[in-house]
Amino acid sequence: MKVGLFIPCYVEQFYPKAAIATLELLEKAGVEVAYPLKQTCCGQPMANSGYEVFGQGASDLFRENFAEFDYVVCPSGSCTLHAKEHILSNKEGEPKLYELCEFMTDVLQVKELKSRFPYKVGLHASCHGLRGLGLARPSELMVPDFNKPLHLLEMVEDIDLVHLARKDECCGFGGTFAVFEEAISVQMGKDRIQDHQEQGVAVITGADMSCLMHLEGLLRRDKSPIKVMHIAEILNGQEPDK
Amino acid sequence: MKAAPTHAAAAAEFLKDSERSHWHDETLWHVRSKRDVSAQKIPEWEQLRTLASQIKDHVLSNLDNLLLQFEKKAQANGIEVLWAKDAQEHNEHVLRILEENQVKQLVKSKSILTEECGLNHFLEDKGYDVVDTDLGERIIQFNKQVPSHIVMPAIHLKKKEIGDIFHEHLGTDAGADDPKYLTEAARQHLRQKFIQAHAAITGVNFGIAETGGFVVCTNEGNADMGTHLADIHIACMGIEKLIPRAADLGVYLRLLARSATGQSITNYTSHFHRPRKGKKMYLILVDNGRTKQLGREDFRNSLKCIRCGACMNTCPIYRRSSGFSYNSTVPGPIGSILSPGMDLNKHSTLPFASTLCGSCSDVCPVKINIHEQLYKWRQVITKEGPPQVSKRWAMRFGGQVMSKPRLFELMGKMARKSLSISPRGFVYNSFNAWGKHRELPEVPKETFKDWYRKNRNHDK
Ligand code: SF4
Numbered sequence: 001m002k003v004g005l006f007i008p009c010y011v012e013q014f015y016p017k018a019a020i021a022t023l024e025l026l027e028k029a030g031v032e033v034a035y036p037l038k039q040t041c042c043g044q045p046m047a048n049s050g051y052e053v054f055g056q057g058a059s060d061l062f063r064e065n066f067a068e069f070d071y072v073v074c075p076s077g078s079c080t081l082h083a084k085e086h087i088l089s090n091k092e093g094e095p096k097l098y099e100l101c102e103f104m105t106d107v108l109q110v111k112e113l114k115s116r117f118p119y120k121v122g123l124h125a126s127c128h129g130l131r132g133l134g135l136a137r138p139s140e141l142m143v144p145d146f147n148k149p150l151h152l153l154e155m156v157e158d159i160d161l162v163h164l165a166r167k168d169e170c171c172g173f174g175g176t177f178a179v180f181e182e183a184i185s186v187q188m189g190k191d192r193i194q195d196h197q198e199q200g201v202a203v204i205t206g207a208d209m210s211c212l213m214h215l216e217g218l219l220r221r222d223k224s225p226i227k228v229m230h231i232a233e234i235l236n237g238q239e240p241d242k
Numbered sequence: 243m244k245a246a247p248t249h250a251a252a253a254a255e256f257l258k259d260s261e262r263s264h265w266h267d268e269t270l271w272h273v274r275s276k277r278d279v280s281a282q283k284i285p286e287w288e289q290l291r292t293l294a295s296q297i298k299d300h301v302l303s304n305l306d307n308l309l310l311q312f313e314k315k316a317q318a319n320g321i322e323v324l325w326a327k328d329a330q331e332h333n334e335h336v337l338r339i340l341e342e343n344q345v346k347q348l349v350k351s352k353s354i355l356t357e358e359c360g361l362n363h364f365l366e367d368k369g370y371d372v373v374d375t376d377l378g379e380r381i382i383q384f385n386k387q388v389p390s391h392i393v394m395p396a397i398h399l400k401k402k403e404i405g406d407i408f409h410e411h412l413g414t415d416a417g418a419d420d421p422k423y424l425t426e427a428a429r430q431h432l433r434q435k436f437i438q439a440h441a442a443i444t445g446v447n448f449g450i451a452e453t454g455g456f457v458v459c460t461n462e463g464n465a466d467m468g469t470h471l472a473d474i475h476i477a478c479m480g481i482e483k484l485i486p487r488a489a490d491l492g493v494y495l496r497l498l499a500r501s502a503t504g505q506s507i508t509n510y511t512s513h514f515h516r517p518r519k520g521k522k523m524y525l526i527l528v529d530n531g532r533t534k535q536l537g538r539e540d541f542r543n544s545l546k547c548i549r550c551g552a553c554m555n556t557c558p559i560y561r562r563s564s565g566f567s568y569n570s571t572v573p574g575p576i577g578s579i580l581s582p583g584m585d586l587n588k589h590s591t592l593p594f595a596s597t598l599c600g601s602c603s604d605v606c607p608v609k610i611n612i613h614e615q616l617y618k619w620r621q622v623i624t625k626e627g628p629p630q631v632s633k634r635w636a637m638r639f640g641g642q643v644m645s646k647p648r649l650f651e652l653m654g655k656m657a658r659k660s661l662s663i664s665p666r667g668f669v670y671n672s673f674n675a676w677g678k679h680r681e682l683p684e685v686p687k688e689t690f691k692d693w694y695r696k697n698r699n700h701d702k
Binding site: 007009010011012013014015016017019020023035037038039040041043045046047048049050051052053054055056057058060061127128130131132138139140141142143166169170172173174175177178179180181182183184185186187188189191213214216217218220221 | 249250253254257260263267271278281282284287288556558559562563594595596597598599600601603604605617620621623624633634637638640641642643644645646647650654657658675676678679680681682683684685686688689690691692693694695698
């Protein structure tokens with residue numbers, strides 16, 4: 001099984017720790033992973049702004065970069081969903097694209113993790129992973145309950161996972177929405193943070209660094225002690241920043 | 243044409259009153275929660291949604307024949323059926339009916355279609371006093387507003403504000419805001435209007451092709467009160483409100499109220515088939531852009547809507563910006579995919595008033611892929627809507643950078659460098675919308691690529 005690692009552009013630039021944790025997690029699970037250095041972005045920022053056409057170059061590059069792999073794994077629900085819907089159509093002979101958590105639960109079928117994280121943690125359910133990829137049961141759907149990211153977190157020793165009042169409300173990031181609808185984006189982020197705060201979390205985690213970047217921006221401006229960490233970092237047993 | 247205020251600007255304005263916006267969010271979230279509790283009790287909820295969606299698929303593919311069948315049956319039942327290609331024609335039909343029957347006083351129960359057609363204004367200009375009998379609608383009519391929500395038209399008003407409005411218009415005690423007291427005052431006031439009315443206008447929730455009958459759902463019974471007392475009943479119906487058979491009705495009735503408010507069924511579900519002896523019943527079938535929408539492959543599904551309002555209650559943006567921020571008759575997620583089809587320029591910012599979180603699509607009882615259609619409207623708007631030079635330029639530039647790995651690394655380096663050496667005022671200023679209330683991420687010592695080159699010796 002040849003696995004290619006796709007790291008979203010902003011994670012590569014600003015959150016290398018999340019990327020490293022993803023790589024190490026996969027390696028620890030015995031997977032042969034390679035990271036093609038010529039990768040950039042999936043083209044989602046352009047497409048979601050209504051300029052699908054300008055994302056074409058990025059899509060072509062994506063296809064080229066990962067043509068030789070059986071699987072492509074990406075630590076972001078949102079980028080995975082975009083690439084699934086617009087770049088790789090899961091045809092015969094094409095690499096199969098997975099978000100990290102679903103790859104671990106569905107393909108690797110991970111049963112245990114050797115990591116410990118003795119902190120109070122709130123899981124933010126990022127929408128594209130939740131509803132687009134089906135990482136968990138969205139609260140709107142009346143189907144049997146499941147939650148892949150939570151299932152993985154529950155394998156971490158000493159972790160204290162909280163229950164949120166609104167377990168899958170959007171954080172308001174939404175790509176360029178965060179800028180073009182600044183006021184409401186900020187309010188949504190603040191409301192999300194408050195929910196976590198009321199449960200007394202030390203760390204907010206999730207499967208999408210973009211939402212966490214937005215929440216972190218608000219937390220740091222507020223000088224809040226709450227940290228954000230990508231789920232891969234927790235699953236990999238990393239400590240929060242001091 | 244002058245650009246309408248953007249959704250973003252209207253939302254920012256609403257959010258300035260943070261207490262109100264918070265209250266609005268909580269109020270609607272509460273309704274969404276009631277919907278969840280109620281839907282949970284139906285084991286076959288998801289099957290019902292699928293079925294409801296499929297029946298509407300059938301309707302939309304056979305709309306022409308079903309409408310003709312519906313018309314024939316309705317006529318045979320003694321209903322006078324009229325067709326209106328647009329709002330103007332609809333309004334003129336109503337006016338003509340009123341004139342022909344020498345109607346002086348009329349009452350109207352809730353109908354978003356008549357809002358869409360601007361019927362009240364049209365009739366008021368002709369000297370008619372149109373009395374909305376739905377409590378919420380009467381309140382906003384007093385307050386000279388339009389509905390901010392399709393099911394709960396006055397949801398933007400607090401109890402105290404309603405008390406003030408009633409004090410001014412109905413002479414209730416100043417400062418009184420007890421809902422029971424206010425409702426009683428409204429009841430007395432409306433009773434007079436009901437008794438005096440010669441004609442009653444209603445909307446239509448479902449038209450049944452098989453029987454030629456139609457169904458009106460209300461919680462207050464005001465549609466019944468109006469139609470039972472008046473000699474003339476005028477029912478206004480969008481052509482997409484059709485269902486094939488009476489047997490299909492149960493599917494929708496089970497979904498509608500649960501999705502809307504969490505009730506198992508609306509308090510009144512009234513079936514109209516024919517006029518009573520000596521009375522008249524008219525049915526106006528309105529197109530007003532619907533066949534155009536039907537012809538748009540990517541957007542036709544929006545016509546499945548049964549106007550339950552659940553997508554509004556669930557929408558994190560609607561809840562925090564209120565219905566008025568959409569500046570369209572139908573606000574919220576469904577409005578954002580319907581309205582651009584009516585006037586692309588006026589409503590060009592609506593499909594962007596979303597994070598594409600998808601909650602609307604999952605809550606929708608007829609499974610409209612709302613968030614996917616928002617995405618698709620964005621692609622249309624950047625091509626056919628008002629030009630947005632700087633955004634377009636930025637996206638084109640971004641696209642170029644992202645298609646060239648070396649350029650991407652270089653640009654990344656430059657951005658990271660300038661972020662780490664620039665003084666705060668340089669980065670956080672009025673041009674940086676991100677940074678108004680948020681910090682940018684800290685610049686790490688190395689990128690993942692730098693790390694990978696150093697720590698993994700693959701040459702790929
Ligand atoms: S789009 Fe769906 S959820 Fe929204 S009002 Fe219509 S039927 Fe209800």
